[in-house]
Amino acid sequence: MRQPETKKSCQNNEGQQEVEELNSSRAFLQCLELILPWLTSQELANVSLTSKSLNQISKSITHRRSSDASRSSENLPIPFQNTADDRPYAYFIYTPSQILPSFASQFRRQSWGSGGSSAGPNSAGRLCVEPVSLVDELGESVSGCDCQSCEDDDRCPCIGLNGSDVASECGPSCGCGLECRKRLTQRGVSLRLKIVRDRRKGWGLFADQFIGKGQFVCEYAGELLTTKEATRRQEMYDERLSGAHLSSALLVLREHLPSGKACIRMNIDATRIGNVARFINHSCDGGNLSTKLVRSTAALLPRICFFSSRDIKENEELSFSYGETRLRSNGLQCFCGSSCCFGTLPSEHT
Numbered sequence: 001m002r003q004p005e006t007k008k009s010c011q012n013n014e015g016q017q018e019v020e021e022l023n024s025s026r027a028f029l030q031c032l033e034l035i036l037p038w039l040t041s042q043e044l045a046n047v048s049l050t051s052k053s054l055n056q057i058s059k060s061i062t063h064r065r066s067s068d069a070s071r072s073s074e075n076l077p078i079p080f081q082n083t084a085d086d087r088p089y090a091y092f093i094y095t096p097s098q099i100l101p102s103f104a105s106q107f108r109r110q111s112w113g114s115g116g117s118s119a120g121p122n123s124a125g126r127l128c129v130e131p132v133s134l135v136d137e138l139g140e141s142v143s144g145c146d147c148q149s150c151e152d153d154d155r156c157p158c159i160g161l162n163g164s165d166v167a168s169e170c171g172p173s174c175g176c177g178l179e180c181r182k183r184l185t186q187r188g189v190s191l192r193l194k195i196v197r198d199r200r201k202g203w204g205l206f207a208d209q210f211i212g213k214g215q216f217v218c219e220y221a222g223e224l225l226t227t228k229e230a231t232r233r234q235e236m237y238d239e240r241l242s243g244a245h246l247s248s249a250l251l252v253l254r255e256h257l258p259s260g261k262a263c264i265r266m267n268i269d270a271t272r273i274g275n276v277a278r279f280i281n282h283s284c285d286g287g288n289l290s291t292k293l294v295r296s297t298a299a300l301l302p303r304i305c306f307f308s309s310r311d312i313k314e315n316e317e318l319s320f321s322y323g324e325t326r327l328r329s330n331g332l333q334c335f336c337g338s339s340c341c342f343g344t345l346p347s348e349h350t
């Protein structure tokens with residue numbers, strides 16, 4: 001008479017055990033969903049080989065990564081497209097605006113491709129543009145405008161320096177908000193762009209819509225370096241380049257101020273931490289983009305921004321000239337395809 005009871009309690013125990021196992025494997029998978037987005041592409045590929053469920057989670061992370069290089073930190077997703085080989089995306093840490101190296105050194109990893117809701121546009125790692133106390137040549141404090149809308153160009157004091165290579169905008173201590181039309185470059189990428197793979201040039205940034213002449217395309221965001229550090233890194237990248245295919249993205253911009261009295265030099269490295277501008281390839285004919293130094297009133301540092309130098313068609317590659325100097329005799333081969341192509345990419349001592 002007691003036997004059935006023992007069987008029943010055994011069955012109960014087994015059932016309970018099954019439920020517990022199911023719950024713990026669900027909790028394990030949920031943990032993996034949280035952890036795996038923090039891995040680099042190489043780490044993710046290694047992990048995906050270890051089990052079927054890890055392979056499945058890795059695949060969905062890869063899919064989400066390739067659908068938006070900006071990790072939802074721009075206004076529109078910027079997808080990778082590749083029909084040239086089997087790379088689904090390029091791995092790097094995304095920043096929508098330039099950052100200081102002290103911040104960059106703490107920024108070792110970034111979650112990318114998780115299934116959870118995104119943090120929303122412009123939320124990832126933007127360098128806070130804190131108002132600073134700047135003074136002019138007479139020692140007078142430089143503060144922002146107090147316009148309500150800045151519609152009247154003549155009255156707003158924030159547009160003093162506009163020229164072909166430099167521009168000024170309203171800034172952090174102005175009375176107007178981010179929607180002010182004189183903060184054109186402070187709202188992130190607002191055009192449809194995509195990153196397309198080429199067998200010879202690697203990834204490149206393309207227009208995914210028509211872009212009229214003179215439109216703001218994107219900032220060149222990355223780590224803002226001292227000239228000494230830029231030189232050190234360029235030497236390191238050159239060394240690595242000679243051994244394997246490495247795409248470095250260190251941009252040095254020298255700009256004379258309209259007064260002619262001073263020259264600004266900016267070194268921005270987007271190799272490890274950057275934005276979509278790190279995918280813009282070189283063209284010997286100058287391409288279809290021009291750079292401008294944009295200074296926002298009362299912001300300490302100017303930013304390098306790209307504007308379209310002519311009308312750009314949908315599906316056209318975006319490009320600019322990396323420079324005129326070619327110091328290296330064995331420079332990298334250029335595949336810009338322009339009629340005035342020099343055959344090698346520009347190279348100079350930084």
Ligand SMILES: C[S@@+](CC[C@H](N)C(=O)[O-])C[C@H]1O[C@@H](n2cnc3c(N)ncnc32)[C@H](O)[C@@H]1O
Pocket residue numbers: 090200201202203204246247248249250278279280281282283332333334335336345
């Ligand atoms: C700033 S990155 C541009 C994005 C890069 N193509 C990638 O895949 O990440 C600069 C590198 O792109 C490649 N590149 C850029 N323009 C090129 C061109 N016209 N011809 C061949 N390679 C080019 C070179 O490897 C160069 O070092």
